[in-house]
Amino acid sequence: MKSLDSFYKDITEGSSVEPSSLLPNDIKKEIGHFNVFDIKELYERMKEKPSMPYDRRAYYKISLIKGKNRAEYADKIIEIDKQGLLFATPKIPYNYLPQDINQSGQFCVFTSEFLSKNKSGIDLDELPIFASDGYPIFQLTHEEVAEVELIFNKIQKEINSDYIYKYDLIRNYVAELIHFGQKLQPITALYSKHNSAARVSSLFAELLERQFPIESPNQRLELRTAKDFAERLSVHVNHLNKVLKENTGKTTTELITTRLTNEAKILLKQTDWNISEIAFSLGFEELAHFSNFFKKQTSFTPLAFRV
16 A cells, blocks of 8 residues: 555655655644645656556545546546546555646645544545545536635645644635535546456456565565455455456466465575465464465475475
8 A cells, every 4th residue: 555655755756855845844733644736836846757556545635637647447447538526545546647748737635534523524434435336536617627726726825824723724625625526427428347357357466466576574465365355456356256257267266376375385495484484474374374275285285395
């Protein structure tokens, strides 16, 4: 999961700007995190055209997008031709790809603590706009763009002010953006579900392989079960099993098991780690569980295979 530290590192990479210089001076006084950015200014500062690899983020994001873009999710691809409003949640991984250099707009990032129910009256997990099966991007008319820009401009003004209660006011503006989005109609006509089964299979393979190779006994697999992968892809585990079976002839568990077994063989033959360390790095809580797993797959105990 991409952290806020990684986010600030990414948007300053290749420039002379220090990540810490982008933080609001008084944000440390707040519970949670909030910041707002101008997209055009940000892109001009970055060395390369930015893209966001398929992953989950540890923060929420609301973006007013002006320019040609594509957002790729596990089960759909959304094309943004001119202007749109995007709502991103830590629960749903996605890949965001600008399609040209003419990018502008504004976006804000914030944690759930910043907009917690006791501060804003909003429970983010209960909002339809952040639901895993909801619509994350909305097409805007020129009039709606003007309305959203007005809200973002108010946020920009307040975050640079000395007003002692400015973050309370900003929370109200963020809530206004959320309610504005929830009243819009989703751009379902721009949702592309063409070959979505193949896309889910491809993303599963990417997530699986991204965990390897294991290069240290302190490195540990995060995703080990079909449920783990389904949650990361924001699809039902039964749907994941169905599309993988159709595309590969194997179930999710079979694919995971094969990859784990291959990595276990490599670690047993090519490292001097003890078997407990190998078991831990592969995500097994108990040495006995790893030994039983390996023997079932290879007919050898880990120790016998290593010899």
